[in-house]
Every structure is written in C-alpha cells, then in structure tokens.
Amino acid sequence: MIKELLFSFKSPSRDDLNVYGFRFGNKKEGYPKIAIVSGMNGEEIAGVFSAAQLVHFLQERETLDPNFINGEVLIIPSVNHFALNMGKRFWPLDNTDINVMFPGYDKGETTQRIAFKLFEAIKDFNFGIVIEDRKDKADCMPYIRLIDSNYMDIEGAKSFGLQFIHTKKFEPVDSGSLLYNWEVWGAKAYSIVFSGKKYLFQTENDLVLDALIRFISIHKIINLKVSGGYKSDVVSHENVEIVKSPKAGIFKPIVKTGIQVREGQLIGIVYDSLSGEVKSHIHAKSDGIVSCMYSDPLIFQQTIVFRIVKFNNK
Amino acid sequence: MIEKSLNIELPVSEDFRVQKNRFLPVNLDIDEVIEEKVKRISIVSGTHGDELEGQYVCYLLSDWLNNNKDKINGIIDIYPALNSLGIDSITRSIPFYNVDLNRIFPGKKNDFLPSQIAEGIIEEISGSDFAIDIHSSNIFLRELPQVRMSAEFKDSLLPLAKKMGIDFVWIHDAITVLEATFAHTMNSRGTKTLVVEMGVGMRITPEYCFSLVEGLKNLMAYLGILNIPVVNLKEPVISENGEVFYLNAGNSGLFVPTTAHYEIVKHGDKIGNIVSPLSGKIEEEVFSPANGVLFTLREYPIVYEGSLLARIFAFYEDHK
The missing domain is CATH 2.40.50.100 (RNA polymerase II/Efflux pump adaptor protein, barrel-sandwich hybrid domain)
Known part of the structure; x- marks a missing residue:
C-alpha cells in the first residue's frame, strides 16, 4: 500500500488541504482498476469511516499475503477535510459543493479546481464508487443509487449485494456529479448512499464495508471468497411509497429503517411543539420495508418522513 | 395589496411564507383583470438570503406604484423575499437544509422541503407573461448592473433587456446545471424571465437600485403594463x-x-x-x-x- 499525496491546496491561514489516496495492488494485466471516493462534503462521516475501514482491511490482508490484490485499488477516504474539521457541509469559504463541479476546471474557481485535480487522479479507472449521503435529513438503509441514463449498470450494481438499487431520473444538477462524469468518461460507476451525518451506525457501516469487499472480490480485484449478500431489488420512485407529515412539530418515529411494515400501521407521531398534544398520527400507506426515515426531531409540514419500498412492486 | 402566496407550517409556532404585493389597474378587481386578459409581470428577489439589492428595489418600486396607481395597466406582483428564512438570517441557502433554492427548480411536491418550496413558487408565478429575477452577485463579488440570459432564449429576451437602461447584457451558452434555476424553468414554460445581477451581497448600492427601478418602469411601459411614456435609456453593452x-x-x-x-x-x-x-x-x-x-x-x-x-x-x- 502506498499513501500518496494526490494533490494539495494552500490556505491563507490554516493548514494546507492535502488529499491523500491509498493505492493497493499489483496491477496485474487483465485485472480491473477501481477507485473509491468519499468525504466530498463535511457531513459524510459514515462514508469516510467505511472507506477508511476498507483501507485498514486491505492493508492487513496485503501485509499477510502480498498477492492478495490482483488489480488496483485507489481509496480516497476524504476530500473536503476543511469542512469535516469544522462541522460544515460544503467548502467552508464559499459554501460550494465539490460534488456538483465535475469534471472540474483547472482555471476555474477553487472547488472546480479541486474537482479537476481529483478527477484527473481517478478518471481512468474501470470502476468508480462514490460513497455519499442524502441531501435531505434522512437516515437510510445503505443502497446503490444509479442515475437513469444510457450509462447505468444495473447488473454490475447487483455485485454489491445490498438490498436495494435505486434508479433515479437524471436531473440537471446531476450533470456536475462525480457519479455521472465518471460514467461519461467510460467507467462503470455506482453511488453508495447511507446515513451517518452526525452518528455512526455500526450495522450500516458493516453492511457498506461488506458490500465494498464483495464488489471487489466478485470482480476478482482481490483473492477472497465472499457470501453473495442480498439479491438486490431494483426500485424507482414508482415503487417507493412516500409518506409525508401533514403537520409541523416534534417528530417521534415508532419504527426504524429496515423494518417491515403493514398498510395502516402506526409508524410515527407528530406532537405540537408547545402544547405537547398529538397533532398527527402517521400510518404506513402500503406493505413494505422502511428504507429511509426523517432524522431530525423538528419537522416541517409536508416533509417526507418515511420512504417505504412496497412489496411486490405494487 | 399584500398577499401570502405560499404557506408552510414550521415546527415551532411559525409559518414559512412567501409574500407578494399585488398591484392591479385602478377600479378593476382580479376577476375583471383576468377577463380583460391584461398582462402580468412578476418581480422576484431574495432567492438567495444574502442578496439584498433586490429588497431596496422592491421597496422603491412599490413606493412608486403606491403613489401612481392610476398609471397601472396590468398585474404587477412583487415578491421581495422568496427565501424568507434566508433573508432574515443572512443565509444564502435555505436554512436548516443548506440547499441553494436556485439550483432545485422546478421542484417537486413529493420531495424535501426546499424542493416543495421551489415547486410552490413556480406554481404561484406560472401564468405571468414576464418575470424579473433580481440578484446581487454574492458577498464575494461586486457586479455592474447586468442582465444575464441563456443563448437559447436570447431572441425573446434581448429586446426586453434593451429597454431597461442596464449597463451590460451577458448572453451565455446553455449550461446544464443552470437548467435548475428559476429563470430557466420560467422561460421554458413560456414566461419571459430576465435575470438581473448587480451590486454585492449583504449590502445595498442605492445608485444601482434607483437606476434599475427606472429601467423596470420603462420596461413595463414598453410592455403596456404601465401607462407612462417609453423613454430612450442607455443602450447596454452586449457580451456577444x-x-x-x-x-x-x-x-x-x-x-x-x-x-x-x-x-x-x-x-x-x-x-x-x-x-x-x-x-x-x-x-x-x-x-x-x-x-x-x-x-x-x-x-x-x-x-x-x-x-x-x-x-x-x-x-x-x-x-x-
């Protein structure tokens, strides 16, 4: 393993932004190259942790067996340390999102330059994985997110063995994402989405680490036999039931993500924030599995509180 | 007449709202106005909560309209603060979610709150014949008063911009990410929408504001929404x-x-x-x-x- 300084940015007053990659493997001919990126925003702590755990896993295995890795693995656990280190989500000076700046521009603004330097380091890989969080305040079961386009690789996404593969329609904002630009450049690219803006959930982190190891094993990048994981269901907005809160107030969930629910089951309560009275009982509208759940106790009217993947694709 | 045009309950004893000041031709109510098919213009600002030049422009324009009601021939809707939470807290994005409102249009009903706000704004303003979206750069850059437009809408927008006495018109190539802006969404749906950028964030530049108000009045005169003479204001420099x-x-x-x-x-x-x-x-x-x-x-x-x-x-x- 080589810990490699991929690029550096000088700050006016604080330490330099040094972005490191952990490069593994023997680059044997005929074996693929994979790059894994997380921590493009300062709230993707769970993603950083999972990527770092994969670094640790590969380092241990490679130490025991120098031929453990056939292809090449480049892991970049964190890009935006400046935001991570001060509790910000985006680039701290101008609040711009690195993950809408791809493929980047070497003569552009700071985050365009960061995206450019990052993309230069990872664009020529066969596989690309982005570990990211959701923009909204939601805890979700780890899932694979694909943008519905000609580049989408559903069969490849099944190699992760996660329960759900979610395909979403292309939106203009996707044009600047790493996921989309990787695909345009010719890589098979996937996004792993899960929770952990403020807390780490061991179960979810273990699932994501297992999924990453499974993927690189199935593609023979490492010499390891793994279990098959889930037979992934491919879902889109058509088979996800959106449950919204009709009232604002204090939200208390009754169920957790990953739980099976029945139509009509009470799954959450909204209380009046001043009087403490119940303002709304929230019920499941169909049978299914709770894949995402609103994660903040303060809730707005019409906020999506639950996403339920419906059984039998009803 | 002040109207609440979007109303979403907040968690603790408050409503999120977008307010507009609607001006109608004297002696006509809204039903009569609709029946006569008069033109409607929406002037919006405060999409970014750290941009305040538009606040003063809205004040100046409303003040003039309050004192010149007999000159109004159409519907003039003024929305000073689309991102009302941001305007009141020096926050560019939508607070709580940290999402740039001007990158999520047209929005969706079944999405998170910022997207619902975007959808509600588009629904509210759809049907306007024209819209003006006033921005003030950001806190980092000071801008000369300018109108920006995508090349794909140039033919319909440039003649309007030329009536505004603005210094500069910047015609840019189509950029996919800008398709998620208010202006692109409205232009795509048939409302001719001009984006004004001027001044700097968190401050007002009175001379720019005075100048833009005169330009807006002249544009509305040209469009027949105000019954005042159209005058020859200065020609803008065109980026092309x-x-x-x-x-x-x-x-x-x-x-x-x-x-x-x-x-x-x-x-x-x-x-x-x-x-x-x-x-x-x-x-x-x-x-x-x-x-x-x-x-x-x-x-x-x-x-x-x-x-x-x-x-x-x-x-x-x-x-x-």
Whole structure:
C-alpha cells in the first residue's frame, strides 16, 4: 500500500488541504482498476469511516499475503477535510459543493479546481464508487443509487449485494456529479448512499464495508471468497411509497429503517411543539420495508418522513 | 395589496411564507383583470438570503406604484423575499437544509422541503407573461448592473433587456446545471424571465437600485403594463460583441485591489495584489489580460487559489 499525496491546496491561514489516496495492488494485466471516493462534503462521516475501514482491511490482508490484490485499488477516504474539521457541509469559504463541479476546471474557481485535480487522479479507472449521503435529513438503509441514463449498470450494481438499487431520473444538477462524469468518461460507476451525518451506525457501516469487499472480490480485484449478500431489488420512485407529515412539530418515529411494515400501521407521531398534544398520527400507506426515515426531531409540514419500498412492486 | 402566496407550517409556532404585493389597474378587481386578459409581470428577489439589492428595489418600486396607481395597466406582483428564512438570517441557502433554492427548480411536491418550496413558487408565478429575477452577485463579488440570459432564449429576451437602461447584457451558452434555476424553468414554460445581477451581497448600492427601478418602469411601459411614456435609456453593452476575461487567484492570501470597480483598464494594468498577512510579502500581482471594462471586482478579500478576483469585458476591436 502506498499513501500518496494526490494533490494539495494552500490556505491563507490554516493548514494546507492535502488529499491523500491509498493505492493497493499489483496491477496485474487483465485485472480491473477501481477507485473509491468519499468525504466530498463535511457531513459524510459514515462514508469516510467505511472507506477508511476498507483501507485498514486491505492493508492487513496485503501485509499477510502480498498477492492478495490482483488489480488496483485507489481509496480516497476524504476530500473536503476543511469542512469535516469544522462541522460544515460544503467548502467552508464559499459554501460550494465539490460534488456538483465535475469534471472540474483547472482555471476555474477553487472547488472546480479541486474537482479537476481529483478527477484527473481517478478518471481512468474501470470502476468508480462514490460513497455519499442524502441531501435531505434522512437516515437510510445503505443502497446503490444509479442515475437513469444510457450509462447505468444495473447488473454490475447487483455485485454489491445490498438490498436495494435505486434508479433515479437524471436531473440537471446531476450533470456536475462525480457519479455521472465518471460514467461519461467510460467507467462503470455506482453511488453508495447511507446515513451517518452526525452518528455512526455500526450495522450500516458493516453492511457498506461488506458490500465494498464483495464488489471487489466478485470482480476478482482481490483473492477472497465472499457470501453473495442480498439479491438486490431494483426500485424507482414508482415503487417507493412516500409518506409525508401533514403537520409541523416534534417528530417521534415508532419504527426504524429496515423494518417491515403493514398498510395502516402506526409508524410515527407528530406532537405540537408547545402544547405537547398529538397533532398527527402517521400510518404506513402500503406493505413494505422502511428504507429511509426523517432524522431530525423538528419537522416541517409536508416533509417526507418515511420512504417505504412496497412489496411486490405494487 | 399584500398577499401570502405560499404557506408552510414550521415546527415551532411559525409559518414559512412567501409574500407578494399585488398591484392591479385602478377600479378593476382580479376577476375583471383576468377577463380583460391584461398582462402580468412578476418581480422576484431574495432567492438567495444574502442578496439584498433586490429588497431596496422592491421597496422603491412599490413606493412608486403606491403613489401612481392610476398609471397601472396590468398585474404587477412583487415578491421581495422568496427565501424568507434566508433573508432574515443572512443565509444564502435555505436554512436548516443548506440547499441553494436556485439550483432545485422546478421542484417537486413529493420531495424535501426546499424542493416543495421551489415547486410552490413556480406554481404561484406560472401564468405571468414576464418575470424579473433580481440578484446581487454574492458577498464575494461586486457586479455592474447586468442582465444575464441563456443563448437559447436570447431572441425573446434581448429586446426586453434593451429597454431597461442596464449597463451590460451577458448572453451565455446553455449550461446544464443552470437548467435548475428559476429563470430557466420560467422561460421554458413560456414566461419571459430576465435575470438581473448587480451590486454585492449583504449590502445595498442605492445608485444601482434607483437606476434599475427606472429601467423596470420603462420596461413595463414598453410592455403596456404601465401607462407612462417609453423613454430612450442607455443602450447596454452586449457580451456577444466582445469577450469576457476571468481573473482567478493563482495563490491564497488577502486580495487588495488597486483599481476601482467599473474602471476602464488597459492590457497590463495592475488590478491588485494578493498578499500574505503572515509573511508580509506579496504573493501575486494581478494584471489585466486585455483592454476593457472591469465589470466584476472581488469585494471579499480572503482568497484561495482559484477564487474569482475580477472579470473584464473587452470589445473585440479593443482586444489586442
């Protein structure tokens, strides 16, 4: 393993932004190259942790067996340390999102330059994985997110063995994402989405680490036999039931993500924030599995509180 | 007449709302106005909560309309604060979610709150014949009053911009990410929408505001929405007749301009220095790459490599 300084940015007053990659493997001919990126925003702590755990896993295995890795693995656990280190989500000076700046521009603004330097380091890989969080305040079961386009690789996404593969329609904002630009450049690219803006959930982190190891094993990048994981269901907005809160107030969930629910089951309560009275009982509208759940106790009217993947694709 | 046009309950004893001030022709109610099919213009601002130039423009325009009701021939809706939570808290994005409202249009009903707000705004303003979206750059850059438009809408928008007495019209190529803006969404749905950028974030520049209000009145006169004479205001400089040069920082530090905003500069003129407060040394001297007008100048001094320092517009014949 080589810990490699991929690029550096000088700050006016604080330490330099040094972005490191952990490069593994023997680059044997005929074996693929994979790059894994997380921590493009300062709230993707769970993603950083999972990527770092994969670094640790590969380092241990490679130490025991120098031929453990056939292809090449480049892991970049964190890009935006400046935001991570001060509790910000985006680039701290101008609040711009690195993950809408791809493929980047070497003569552009700071985050365009960061995206450019990052993309230069990872664009020529066969596989690309982005570990990211959701923009909204939601805890979700780890899932694979694909943008519905000609580049989408559903069969490849099944190699992760996660329960759900979610395909979403292309939106203009996707044009600047790493996921989309990787695909345009010719890589098979996937996004792993899960929770952990403020807390780490061991179960979810273990699932994501297992999924990453499974993927690189199935593609023979490492010499390891793994279990098959889930037979992934491919879902889109058509088979996800959106449950919204009709009232604002204090939200208390009754169920957790990953739980099976029945139509009509009470799954959450909204209380009046001043009087403490119940303002709304929230019920499941169909049978299914709770894949995402609103994660903040303060809730707005019409906020999506639950996403339920419906059984039998009803 | 002040109306609430979007109303979403907040968690603790408050409603999120967007308010508008609606002006109608004297002696006509809304049903009669609709029946007579008079033209409707929506003037919006405060999409970004740190941009305040539009606040003063809305005040000045409403003040004039309050005192000239007999001149109104159409529907004039003024929305000073689309991102009302942001305006009241110096927050560019939508607070709580940290999402840029002007990157999520047209929005969706079944999505998170910012997307619902975007959807509600589009629904509210759809049906307008025209819209003006007033921005003030951001806290980092000072901008000359300008109208920006995508080349795909140039034919319908440029004649309108020319009536506004604005300094500069910047016609840019279609950029996919900008398809998620308010203006692109409205233009795609048939409302001719102009984006105004001027001044700097968190401040007001009164002379720019006075000038824009006169321009808006002239545009509305041209459109038949105001019954006042159309006058010949100054012709804007059009970006297609020249080239825009970007000056980005090559180093991090403190940017100290040595040239004033809106100055005419020559190739090689000094624009400013990037200095190091720690070492006491000049990290970089910044020079003009062309003969032209310094129409954008950095206001916020801290810069990283890549931070935009200035933009210069050069006519092709001067670009030597």
